[in-house]
Amino acid sequence: MSAFTHRIPVLFQHCDPAGIVFYPRYFEMLNATIETFFAEAIGWSFSEMHVHQRVGVPLGRIETDFHAASRLGDVLDWTLQVDRVGGASLAMTVRASCDGEARLTARPTLVLVDLDRMTALRWPDDRRAALERHQGGQTP
Amino acid sequence: MSAFTHRIPVLFQHCDPAGIVFYPRYFEMLNATIETFFAEAIGWSFSEMHVHQRVGVPLGRIETDFHAASRLGDVLDWTLQVDRVGGASLAMTVRASCDGEARLTARPTLVLVDLDRMTALRWPDDRRAALERHQGGQTP
Amino acid sequence: MSAFTHRIPVLFQHCDPAGIVFYPRYFEMLNATIETFFAEAIGWSFSEMHVHQRVGVPLGRIETDFHAASRLGDVLDWTLQVDRVGGASLAMTVRASCDGEARLTARPTLVLVDLDRMTALRWPDDRRAALERHQGGQTP
Amino acid sequence: MSAFTHRIPVLFQHCDPAGIVFYPRYFEMLNATIETFFAEAIGWSFSEMHVHQRVGVPLGRIETDFHAASRLGDVLDWTLQVDRVGGASLAMTVRASCDGEARLTARPTLVLVDLDRMTALRWPDDRRAALERHQGGQTP
Numbered sequence: 001m002s003a004f005t006h007r008i009p010v011l012f013q014h015c016d017p018a019g020i021v022f023y024p025r026y027f028e029m030l031n032a033t034i035e036t037f038f039a040e041a042i043g044w045s046f047s048e049m050h051v052h053q054r055v056g057v058p059l060g061r062i063e064t065d066f067h068a069a070s071r072l073g074d075v076l077d078w079t080l081q082v083d084r085v086g087g088a089s090l091a092m093t094v095r096a097s098c099d100g101e102a103r104l105t106a107r108p109t110l111v112l113v114d115l116d117r118m119t120a121l122r123w124p125d126d127r128r129a130a131l132e133r134h135q136g137g138q139t140p
Numbered sequence: 141m142s143a144f145t146h147r148i149p150v151l152f153q154h155c156d157p158a159g160i161v162f163y164p165r166y167f168e169m170l171n172a173t174i175e176t177f178f179a180e181a182i183g184w185s186f187s188e189m190h191v192h193q194r195v196g197v198p199l200g201r202i203e204t205d206f207h208a209a210s211r212l213g214d215v216l217d218w219t220l221q222v223d224r225v226g227g228a229s230l231a232m233t234v235r236a237s238c239d240g241e242a243r244l245t246a247r248p249t250l251v252l253v254d255l256d257r258m259t260a261l262r263w264p265d266d267r268r269a270a271l272e273r274h275q276g277g278q279t280p
Numbered sequence: 281m282s283a284f285t286h287r288i289p290v291l292f293q294h295c296d297p298a299g300i301v302f303y304p305r306y307f308e309m310l311n312a313t314i315e316t317f318f319a320e321a322i323g324w325s326f327s328e329m330h331v332h333q334r335v336g337v338p339l340g341r342i343e344t345d346f347h348a349a350s351r352l353g354d355v356l357d358w359t360l361q362v363d364r365v366g367g368a369s370l371a372m373t374v375r376a377s378c379d380g381e382a383r384l385t386a387r388p389t390l391v392l393v394d395l396d397r398m399t400a401l402r403w404p405d406d407r408r409a410a411l412e413r414h415q416g417g418q419t420p
Numbered sequence: 421m422s423a424f425t426h427r428i429p430v431l432f433q434h435c436d437p438a439g440i441v442f443y444p445r446y447f448e449m450l451n452a453t454i455e456t457f458f459a460e461a462i463g464w465s466f467s468e469m470h471v472h473q474r475v476g477v478p479l480g481r482i483e484t485d486f487h488a489a490s491r492l493g494d495v496l497d498w499t500l501q502v503d504r505v506g507g508a509s510l511a512m513t514v515r516a517s518c519d520g521e522a523r524l525t526a527r528p529t530l531v532l533v534d535l536d537r538m539t540a541l542r543w544p545d546d547r548r549a550a551l552e553r554h555q556g557g558q559t560p
Contacts, residue, residue, distance in 0.1 A: 012315050012326050013308045013442065017435045017492055018196045018255050019331060024167040024433065028293045031164065035292050046292050047353030051299060056158045063203045069258060072437055073327030115158050118209060152455050152466050153304065153448045155297045157352055159471060162293065168433045175432050186432050187493030191439060212297055213467030298476045298535050304451065307444035336438045343483045349538060395438050398489060 003079040004041050004134060006033045010074040020069040030094055030106055033078040042130045054115045060089065062108040067101075074098045082134040088112045088120035090131060143219040144181050144274060146173045150214040160209040170234055170246055173218040182270045194255045200229065202248040207241075214238045222274040228252050228260035230271060283359040284321050284414060286313045290354040300349040310374055310386055313358040322410045335401060337390040340369065344386040354378045362414040368392050368400035370411060423499040424461050424554060426453045430494040440489040450514055450526055453498040462550045474535045480509065482528040487521075494518045502554040508532050508540035510551060 008029050016022035034057075039045040049055050070076060076096045083091040090110045096103045112121045123131065148169050156162035174197075179185040189195050210216060216236045223231040230250045236243045252261045263271065288309050296302035314337075319325040329335050350356060356376045363371040370390045376383045392401045403411065428449050436442035454477075459465040469475050490496060496516045503511040510530045516523045532541045543551065 011312050012330075012436060013311055013444065015437045016432060017190050017437065017439045018198070019437045020198070022171075022433065023199050023202075024164045024171065027164040027167050031162075031293055032291050045353055047351070050157050050292075051352060058158070058160070058209065059163050059204075059206050061203075061205050062163075063201075064199075065201050066199050069198065071327070072331060073325055151452050152296060152470075153302065153451055156292060157295045157297065157299045159297045164293065171433055172431050185493055187491070190432075191492060211467070212471060213465055297470050298478070300478070302451075303479050303482075304444045304447040307447050311442075311444065330437050338438070338440070338489065339443050339484075339486050341483075341485050342443075343481075344479075345481050346479050349478065 003081040004033075004037045006036050006078045006080070008032065008076050008078060010070050010072055010076060012072060015072050020071055023066070026064075026066075026070075026096070026104060029076065029078065029096070030108070033080055033094060034092070034108070034110070037080050037134075041134060042127060044127060044130075050115065055121060056113055056115045057090070057110040058113060060109045060111045062106055064104060064106040066104050068103055070096075070098060070103050076103065080134075081136065082131050083107075085123060085128055085131045085135075087122055090123075143221040144173075144177045146176050146218045146220070148172065148216050148218060150210050150212055150216060152212060155212050160211055163206070166204075166206075166210075166236070166244060169216065169218065169236070170248070173220055173234060174232070174248070174250070177220050177274075181274060182267060184267060184270075190255065195261060196253055196255045197230070197250040198253060200249045200251045202246060204244060204246040206244050208243055210236075210238060210243050216243065220274075221276065222271050223247075225263060225268055225271045225275075227262055230263070283361040284313075284317045286316050286358045286360070288312065288356050288358060290350050290352055290356060292352060295352050300351055303346070306344075306346075306350075306376070306384060309356065309358065309376070310388070313360055313374060314372070314388070314390070317360050317414075321414060322407060324407060324410075330395065334395045336393055336395045337370070338393060340389045340391045342386055342388040344384060346384050347382040350376075350378060350383050356383060360414075361416065362411050363387075365403060365408055365411045365415075367402055370403075423501040424453075424457045426456050426498045426500070428452065428496050428498060430490050430492055430496060432492060435492050440491055443486070446484075446486075446490075446516070446524060449496065449498065449516070450528070453500055453514060454512070454528070454530070457500050457554075461554060462547060464547060464550075470535065475541060476533055476535045477510070477530040478533060480529045480531045482526055484524060484526040486524050488523055490516075490518060490523050496523065500554075501556065502551050503527075505543060505548055505551045505555075507542055510543070 014021045014025040035046050076098055078096050080094045088111050092108055094106045114121050154161045154165040175186050216238055218236050220234045223233055228251050232248055234246045254261050294301045294305040315326050356378055358376050360374045368391050372388055374386045394401050434441045434445040455466050496518055498516050500514045508531050512528055514526045534541050
């Protein structure tokens, strides 16, 4: 299956005094990509998760390589593929590029947790199956 | 030499609907720690760098492990030690803890760049010497 | 002429521990609406302004009324109409609603400035004419 | 009684590509000032409010005048005085200055609410008395 894609323009609010994207804003975009992936590709919105079911997907770990700077007015194409669905974990590769030029590659590992107890939860079978359908996606 | 330390309270603006620190806000705190380290320990403020000398220290790479969630009202103790000063690069280990409990460990690699050309610059000798004095710091 | 409209979903990154949009994030959305208005309706992108022409449109003043809280998963419809184009100033009314329910009304006044001298600049005639075409728009 | 004061340095994360504080970041600083005022001057932390008592103080309205731009490296002195304590409302004047030069004046009106029902709550008598002790403060 092809990778999930999500387009985000670089806005004024993302840029620093050097005129390039400030990296905490990249992590906001990455979270927006993961949030949109869950809503659109898995059918499980963050609103349903957090508000109604009291579960969340905080990061356990993330590695990020920044390949080139992004500037005001660039349009970033984010792609997300699932690498591995563990018991409660989810390893992904998320990439951002602009006009085909790589900007960053991130490898986040999320953990499904019970927000009230902050304990790990096993992925429900239907969600696991949906996540596994996004494994091995080819990025453009 | 002991590690550089910087204390940041967890404010309302850092927390998400799950009531815990949203990870892009951790990266804002990490950047504030690095910025304060440069100003106070190296004597080279981001204002002097960016505005007057047109140089910057964007990230080339960062690995981060999140050990436990932080909550509204926690006070985070950030520590920074220099691992290696390369030609233009700077590898660090930055940790955050609360009352001695580890919250995250980040290993950022910065690159000194000419902001107008976006090319790597060699660390000036005096800055390099100052950075090397913070190598091998012991974190609490 | 009808008001300029711009749709922004309420994402996880916009919400606070109370589960509602944190007001500084509303001001990020408001800025994104103004930025998109300049790019799409006036044909003057913030990138062209800030990077190439060294002009900007900082706020001189803003009044905001918050009518009702917005929650994770809401989709906000932002509308912008021009109230008055002064010598260097621009008064607007910007509203956000969700499914027709008013969420906030903001009345920002921008000032066109030379970024290097931080002095007010007269609107160029063609930009002024374009802005005036958005006066008196009816909001939905 | 003198006004409550709170000092916040302008960090890299607050500044935009024009090299000045981006106004949504001013509202983060304003919120941090109000949050610190409640914790230190009123003895009622946002953590106690939001997490334990499920009450909050969202904005009903805010007017803000921006007098001059703030730059990377500036240190802002925020002052807060209470103008009026209503049944459920709280009108304040909050000012930021740098080395005595006025940067902004904001007049926020907060409303005490029950977060679960989003209905207004009357200020408890002891909190009201504490707030009233900060009325009429003289700003420097």
